[in-house]
Amino acid sequence: MVCPQSARLRSFQLLAPFCLVVLLCSTSRAQDSQPFALRLLNWPEAMQQAEGDAESDEKHREDNIETDRNSFTFSPFTPGRDRFIIESAYSYISIGQEGAKHSFPETVFRYGVADRLELRFGYNYEIGRASAAAEGDLGGNFGINAEQQVFYGFKYAVSRQKQRFRFMPHSAFLAQGHTPVGSIEGHTQIRMGYAWGWELPNGWTFDQGIRFGTDREREDGYTLWAPSAVLRIPFGREKRWFTHVEYFGLMTQAKEHDFSKQFIDTGLHYFITPDIEVGTVVAFGINNQTSGTLINVGFGIRF
Numbered sequence: 001m002v003c004p005q006s007a008r009l010r011s012f013q014l015l016a017p018f019c020l021v022v023l024l025c026s027t028s029r030a031q032d033s034q035p036f037a038l039r040l041l042n043w044p045e046a047m048q049q050a051e052g053d054a055e056s057d058e059k060h061r062e063d064n065i066e067t068d069r070n071s072f073t074f075s076p077f078t079p080g081r082d083r084f085i086i087e088s089a090y091s092y093i094s095i096g097q098e099g100a101k102h103s104f105p106e107t108v109f110r111y112g113v114a115d116r117l118e119l120r121f122g123y124n125y126e127i128g129r130a131s132a133a134a135e136g137d138l139g140g141n142f143g144i145n146a147e148q149q150v151f152y153g154f155k156y157a158v159s160r161q162k163q164r165f166r167f168m169p170h171s172a173f174l175a176q177g178h179t180p181v182g183s184i185e186g187h188t189q190i191r192m193g194y195a196w197g198w199e200l201p202n203g204w205t206f207d208q209g210i211r212f213g214t215d216r217e218r219e220d221g222y223t224l225w226a227p228s229a230v231l232r233i234p235f236g237r238e239k240r241w242f243t244h245v246e247y248f249g250l251m252t253q254a255k256e257h258d259f260s261k262q263f264i265d266t267g268l269h270y271f272i273t274p275d276i277e278v279g280t281v282v283a284f285g286i287n288n289q290t291s292g293t294l295i296n297v298g299f300g301i302r303f
Contacts (some may be wrong), residue, residue: 064274067300068108070267070281072248073209073228076170076195078157079112079302081105086110086254093128095261095290101128106298116157119177123150144189144215146180151191153177161198171196174211189214193226203239222255240271261290275302 003097020258038170066075069087087110091103110266113131125148161170176191190213211226227280228248235241244267251260264286276299 029203044222064271065277065300065302067277067298068110069106069298069300070269070279071207071228071230071232071244071246072226072263072265072283073197073207073230073246074155074172074174074193074195076157076172076197076207078116078118078155078172079110081112081115083112084110084240084303085300086198087298089296091294091296093292093294095285095292099128100103101126104222110155119153120155121150121152144178144180144213146178148181149178150181151176151178153191159196163301166198169196169198170207181192186214189216203234206230207232217255220256222258225249225251225252225253242269243267244269259289260287261285262287263294265294267296276300 065085066077067085068074068088069089074115085108087106087108089104089106091106092100093103094100103124103126104154106122106124108120110118110120112118127147153174155172157170157172159168159171161168172195174191174193174195177188178191179188180186187219191211192213193209193211195207195209197205199205206229208229209227211224211228213224213226215222215224226248228246230246232242232244235243245264246265247261247263249260252258259300262285263283265281265283267279267281269277271277277301279297281294283296285291285293
């Protein structure tokens with residue numbers, strides 16, 4: 001005699017494959033009325049479409065220019081092969097008790113020699129009180145303790161966020177040399193950094209970064225660390241406007257008198273065209289060593 005429970009179990013085992021086939025045949029995507037089971041017969045075309053969707057998703061943030069100057073956290077993107085970006089800005093810096101200084105033109109030339117590799121060259125000049133590494137600038141240059149400087153280096157895009165791997169971030173490595181021009185402090189210093197970030201489902205972007213550098217004050221050589229994180233929020237009918245909220249810090253190591261300076265900044269930016277961005281940034285010190293304000297206004301153009 002067969003147990004009723006065993007019979008029901010055997011009936012379920014026999015019906016389960018049939019139910020699964022029925023479920024697969026009746027399932028369809030919102031944008032595709034073709035049954036899933038039939039689409040399996042055309043899997044090569046389906047794979048090509050998936051790869052196309054991933055490629056389209058990968059290029060979504062690249063539709064508009066991404067400058068390094070609109071926040072302290074540099075962009076995890078490069079211009080792209082044979083693309084050229086010019087960025088420039090002016091900063092008014094009044095931090096601490098030493099008075100104000102002016103930083104300009106904060107010019108950066110970025111050229112894409114490959115899809116993921118860019119070469120970069122720039123120049124900056126500061127007037128006012130003596131330059132202090134405590135602030136740097138918001139042009140993405142992370143300035144050194146010199147009134148005038150040229151800087152040069154490269155950025156390499158390490159990874160890309162894709163539709164099928166949403167947790168894989170966009171990321172890039174940056175390396176620059178900074179050489180003072182017409183300055184007593186005539187020592188070339190280095191800046192290296194890594195930035196990574198994600199485009200969120202609602203269209204916002206969240207990027208983070210960490211930078212390391214060397215500097216010198218008279219005979220006092222030391223190192224600098226600069227962590228940062230920025231949330232960018234697009235708005236407007238065509239998403240041509242965006243604002244942001246950012247934290248960044250500047251800390252020294254092995255300096256005679258170490259400092260730790262913390263900032264919060266926000267801004268407003270506008271895409272005149274997908275290749276031209278203008279915007280302004282306002283930063284505020286949030287600890288005892290950084291009382292004051294930093295204002296930055298600039299633009300970026302892509303060719």
